[in-house]
Amino acid sequence: MVIDTAPVQLDPAFDNVWDELQYRGSVHVSTDPEALRALLGGDPITFYCGFDPSAPSLHLGNLTQLIIMRRLQLAGHRPLALVGGSTGLIGDPKPTSERQLNARETVAEWVTYLQAQVQRFLSAEGESAVRLVNNLDWTAPLSTVDFLREIGKHFRVGTMLKKDAVAARMSSDEGISFAEFSYQVLQGMDFLELYRQHGCVLQTGGSDQWGNLTSGTELIRKAEGVHAHAIGAPLITDADGRKFGKSEGNAVWLDPKLTTPYAMYQFWLNQDDAIVIALLKAFTFLPKDRIEELAAATADAPFRREAQRVLAVEATAFIHGPEATQQAIDASSALFGSGDLHALDLSTLAAAVASLDKQATATPDAPVLQLLQETGLVDSLSDARRAIAQGGVSVNNERIDDPGATLDGRLLHGRFAVLRRGKKTLAGVDAADPA
Numbered sequence: 001m002v003i004d005t006a007p008v009q010l011d012p013a014f015d016n017v018w019d020e021l022q023y024r025g026s027v028h029v030s031t032d033p034e035a036l037r038a039l040l041g042g043d044p045i046t047f048y049c050g051f052d053p054s055a056p057s058l059h060l061g062n063l064t065q066l067i068i069m070r071r072l073q074l075a076g077h078r079p080l081a082l083v084g085g086s087t088g089l090i091g092d093p094k095p096t097s098e099r100q101l102n103a104r105e106t107v108a109e110w111v112t113y114l115q116a117q118v119q120r121f122l123s124a125e126g127e128s129a130v131r132l133v134n135n136l137d138w139t140a141p142l143s144t145v146d147f148l149r150e151i152g153k154h155f156r157v158g159t160m161l162k163k164d165a166v167a168a169r170m171s172s173d174e175g176i177s178f179a180e181f182s183y184q185v186l187q188g189m190d191f192l193e194l195y196r197q198h199g200c201v202l203q204t205g206g207s208d209q210w211g212n213l214t215s216g217t218e219l220i221r222k223a224e225g226v227h228a229h230a231i232g233a234p235l236i237t238d239a240d241g242r243k244f245g246k247s248e249g250n251a252v253w254l255d256p257k258l259t260t261p262y263a264m265y266q267f268w269l270n271q272d273d274a275i276v277i278a279l280l281k282a283f284t285f286l287p288k289d290r291i292e293e294l295a296a297a298t299a300d301a302p303f304r305r306e307a308q309r310v311l312a313v314e315a316t317a318f319i320h321g322p323e324a325t326q327q328a329i330d331a332s333s334a335l336f337g338s339g340d341l342h343a344l345d346l347s348t349l350a351a352a353v354a355s356l357d358k359q360a361t362a363t364p365d366a367p368v369l370q371l372l373q374e375t376g377l378v379d380s381l382s383d384a385r386r387a388i389a390q391g392g393v394s395v396n397n398e399r400i401d402d403p404g405a406t407l408d409g410r411l412l413h414g415r416f417a418v419l420r421r422g423k424k425t426l427a428g429v430d431a432a433d434p435a
Contacts, residue, residue: 003322016041017075024281028207028234047202048080053088053110057255066121081118085136093180095168163211184215191216207232239272260351261320265328268312276307284314358427375427394420
């Protein structure tokens with residue numbers, strides 16, 4: 001298969017990028033929509049989105065913002081990508097509990113990781129080239145007294161208490177620290193500073209950040225007498241409405257070491273029919289007419305899962321590139337018997353084996369009969385012998401005829417094996433040296 005993805009460009013079906021953002025479902029809440037449409041349809045503006053280094057990688061929720069930024073950049077607008085070296089030292093308050101503070105050295109290291117990731121998705125060429133900024137540059141030199149006099153005086157505690165995350169924490173047993181309570185002031189100051197330095201008039205973020213986004217627009221209005229804007233994108237959830245994110249324990253990371261390209265491909269491939277079209281709109285650059293074709297195909301023949309296959313290719317290729325996506329496709333084919341497991345590189349094979357529900361560890365000379373039982377492919381050794389006699393067992397897609405067969409000489413990369421019973425029942429075996 002040759003990877004053929006849609007070009008990263010705006011959809012010519014829309015004359016204004018605001019209209020495309022609306023079609024893509026990228027706007028859950030915003031300041032004045034009519035004013036935003038006029039603003040985004042006019043001369044280039046400067047806008048920003050912030051990413052806090054609370055982990056060594058960005059994740060799927062961040063990708064939502066990066067794609068919005070890319071669409072705005074394609075429309076000629078100038079992105080500022082803020083990686084928060086100072087806000088990352090505090091942490092945006094969660095509705096449930098206080099964040100653990102990370103060491104300054106760790107946060108500084110993560111800043112460099114996230115900056116490198118951002119640059120993979122936003123162009124550094126031309127008049128709308130992305131510019132990286134770090135809020136530590138303007139917060140570190142600021143004294144506490146100056147911060148309170150110049151920024152704090154514009155904030156009202158009553159308004160701050162009404163922010164959703166703050167209100168939730170105030171009513172909890174744990175409460176909220178002054179550090180996290182002040183986070184919205186720091187984020188508001190970021191917007192003001194970027195307005196003063198770069199003429200930035202728009203901030204994008206997740207809808208759960210709306211209180212923080214509007215703290216910036218209000219601060220600019222009070223301090224500068226200017227009406228700035230904000231766009232809050234909807235949170236990405238699964239078919240049951242559960243949010244994807246590190247705080248939920250189900251983050252899909254953009255770093256291939258944390259979420260492999262194979263796992264990324266499978267993530268998109270396994271999405272429910274109920275949300276696949278919304279995901280195509282939000283996470284791909286496919287034009288409207290192609291998305292409508294896929295919507296019709298999903299309605300008429302959902303069993304073909306055409307929309308999911310297109311989504312998996314488009315989204316994985318945008319994140320990891322065509323070569324890694326092709327390897328993921330090859331691994332998926334090989335696992336289910338129509339490809340060559342021996343041709344897979346070590347990292348792709350390891351990810352494919354780890355994705356299987358049934359697993360076992362073994363020694364390099366372990367008997368296949370024993371592994372069939374240990375992995376749960378059969379209930380007993382007699383069932384295993386019967387399955388082999390009937391020609392229904394294979395190791396790495398090679399049929400096993402001898403009930404006394406072992407893994408010896410069969411391991412891929414000297415470590416992995418894929419056991420199969422029948423056509424679709426698989427198990428992974430890892431024979432890594434424990435030393």
